[in-house]
Amino acid sequence: MANVRLQDVAELAGVSMKTVSNVVHDYPHVSPGMRSRVEAAIAELGYRPNASARRLATGRTGMLSLAFSDVSLPYFAELARIIAHLATARGYRLLLEQTDGTIESERAIVSTREAGLVDGVIFQPSRMPSLEIAKHREDVPLVLLGEGPAPLSVDHVMIDNEAAAIEATAHLVALGRRRIGFVGHEEFDQSVTSLQRLTGYQLALDAAGLTVDMSLVIPSAAISAKEAADAVRRALADGRVFDGLVCRDDLAAIGALRALQEHGLRVPEDVAVVGWDDISMAAFTHPSLTTIAPDTGQIATMALDMLEERIGGYTGLGRHRIADYSFVVRESAPRVD
């Protein structure tokens, strides 16, 4: 059971280490006789290759790390699932890194203390602007998710947050809503994501000839259903009146739904609500959520494609890819007839 080495297998089979190595790797030019002899020896000794040694010799780890604030946020969990699957299909294992949205952890992601830990990193920052990321960057291939355009020395994948926010807001306008609020962005220390969505919201109101009423822009102490619900409760208690709500994400929408219902307001009759992310739960809330659905499969694929190109040695400028999204209409803000 103790550590069996390539050497041991080689001795038992009476061949060189390299031949055993070739058999293990299905190297084509190995004669059938040799192959079966070696395989027998491998089976007899219960040999298993040592990953660390292989990595040291080849310089590749076969691992990618995926970094974002918090896996327990459904959007990230669902994204992690997809990326993990695709990465596995490409022969990589996935390391999970949570930053909790603190800038220190984010810096730690970008400037790794150790070399040779992973072959590449997929990172969705929430605090660091890409300018700083570009500076801190070490020589590990890196692809950013969900960041805005910026001094690009690093690859990016994102959806057009602004356009999506415009679409969501315009949908509420088309439903005849006039007092449309925005819910769930950070109160201070705005993330780039929230900012882009807010911008789209404002642009759409503007285009519809509506003015933004700042009392209807309701920040939340954190990205969570709880904080969003609290924020909306306070706004309602405060006497704010709205007939439509664009939410920073589905969690905020779920919190808002809850607060509205507690307050005796009907969704969508009294207040129409649009969420963001299309987490799987969005189809099962009551009412179900109309929401922006980023094409996470495409996001994951684009990110992995670019990452593999970098790993393969590509050193061009940062690329900036826009992934698709769709607008999923459900009960909380039904289709316009």
Next chain:
Amino acid sequence: MANVRLQDVAELAGVSMKTVSNVVHDYPHVSPGMRSRVEAAIAELGYRPNASARRLATGRTGMLSLAFSDVSLPYFAELARIIAHLATARGYRLLLEQTDGTIESERAIVSTREAGLVDGVIFQPSRMPSLEIAKHREDVPLVLLGEGPAPLSVDHVMIDNEAAAIEATAHLVALGRRRIGFVGHEEFDQSVTSLQRLTGYQLALDAAGLTVDMSLVIPSAAISAKEAADAVRRALADGRVFDGLVCRDDLAAIGALRALQEHGLRVPEDVAVVGWDDISMAAFTHPSLTTIAPDTGQIATMALDMLEERIGGYTGLGRHRIADYSFVVRESAPRVD
């Protein structure tokens, strides 16, 4: 920028490799002068230790793998979050492995092809019985989550599913419910978890002098809100009548809530619902969910404690630890007055 080695730093500082290594590791017996000289050289060259080489030399990887069916299930995502945090605090990084609940992937988890990939594995099986796990087991430290008691050569952490199911069911009985169903377990190929919960449900009904009506035991095609909702919809369309529902997990409960509401039934007035897991969403559904809340922090801590003992060389028999849970009463099955 190219690879700087310990050797390079040593030459620049005019000392031996080992001294540099000692500085890097904060080895106590290094004179202050030497230390600062070496640190200057490290900074000048931008040296970063190579993880693979270190691992090969020490035999430790500093990585744990966490394996379960699917990170996008909220319970697992939330568990992963906690385990990742605690693991980080103990100096480990977490590798994510999803099995999709297939027995092949589960076998792959237990009988790793490569040695030296991770120092230990935390694994929540959904298909493999622990007897088979015990057989397939390679020599990587392993702790199982959520498995039932069984031929124990492997460590386990679980909550008392049966007792919790009894408590949940008894709560509905105490609310005066007499036609209590069970929702959301697998239709075929029952997971151990579902089985234990079903057993508790039956025992509690039995203890209350109620007979189990098999038409109220509603399996679901998969562990998801969607399938649970479909199953409940079919049951209702079928004319089945119930006034209480014990759900295999919160996802099933959320699906059930949705199907009941579509059918015009009020929760909890017409049907009281109890979920399981206390995922963070459980407090924000409408109505919020009464649910079994496993102490995931404790589960994670126990698992890591045992795993570290194994990594440290402990080779005793498998231990079987029972973690706490609490019963959280919310709107979907309110407190008995």
Next chain:
DNA sequence: TGGTCAATTTACAGCGCTGTAATTGCATAG
């Protein structure tokens, strides 16, 4: 019987770091 060429197989030098054992330097005691 060689000669030629391609298919197999091998020897060996690292990959970069750590553990062990040995060595050096230096202060204190005798």
Next chain:
DNA sequence: CTATGCAATTACAGCGCTGTAAATTGACCA
């Protein structure tokens, strides 16, 4: 002024695998 002991530092042999280049084998043909 030497003996003693301890702290600081070093030399070096691996950890187990792979890539390279060279060696061997064998088939086939002249």
